[in-house]
Amino acid sequence: MNRFLIPLGIFIVLVVFLWIGLSLNPREIPSPLINKTAPAFELPQLHEPNKTIRPEDLHGKVWLLNIWASWCVTCREEHPLLVELAKKNIVPIYGLNYKDQREEGLALLRESGDPYILSAYDHDGKVGIDWGVYGVPETFVIDKSGLIRHKFIGALTPELIQNKLIPLVKELNGA
């Protein structure tokens, strides 16, 4: 009996491990910045290069930082969702225009609408590295005290916004 049970047992354990392994998304790497203070930066604004934008200025409110670029196809897919979310006035969305050309970034916002209160212009991607950005789009949720509370890797979806983002923002605003 053992002759069959032992290999069968080993096989089942293997299947379970492989099953779990296959259901994980290797591109989603949990950010170590969760519940840490958002890294500081001072970047020129996309629209007005003479003015700057700093996360410290947003202290006291819950806000989103959406990392985007005109060359990023997934960002273009996500864009209409952000425009829609911005219209709902639930949470202010700030943009980080990542490794883009200023003209091309501005052109995208002209064509498809601008969901951002302001966009920071991170031409060389240094601030992106500071924030642990490794693929655009990414969306950070920052709370009133300036802590990063969540990071969405990849494009937001209507489900993510409805079931995760909005409840989280409400919770953070309530607290």
Add this chain to the structure above:
Amino acid sequence: MVHRKLIFALFLFLSVPCALADTVETTQKAVTQNNPELEKRVMDLSSHLRCLVCQNQTIADSNAELAIDLRNQVREKMQQGQSDQEILDYMVKRYGEFVLFNPLVKSTTWLLWFGPLLLLILGLGILIFNLRKRRKLMQHAPVLSAEEHTRAASLLSGNDEAHS
């Protein structure tokens, strides 16, 4: 023709994971050729850091946009006089321990590090157990009388005439 299209489609499909990395305009900074020593240090340390876009490559191997940026960051920090450890810590703080190509040795990674050794010990254990069992069987094997010996010998040589 159809074949060629299929192959092209397959190629496109396979290149999706790195598409993010390649679409950006390449802004690789001119490598500081005049300082080969620094460049060697950059590459040495880079080979310990994982490229998060093409995850099975180090940032030394990868030419993904992010890898180039991270190498530049490493170079810059070295020029500022930071030690290798300080730079590794900087990367871990931003990208998590996953960025280290060699996982740290700690309680959650013990199985990863020592699992193969454990399997080896287990295999050796089973081998020794079986060898002992066999030796015991040999010891308890029935002793043949002289007559039985001759019969066995004749059986083995193929002429079993004595008893046929």
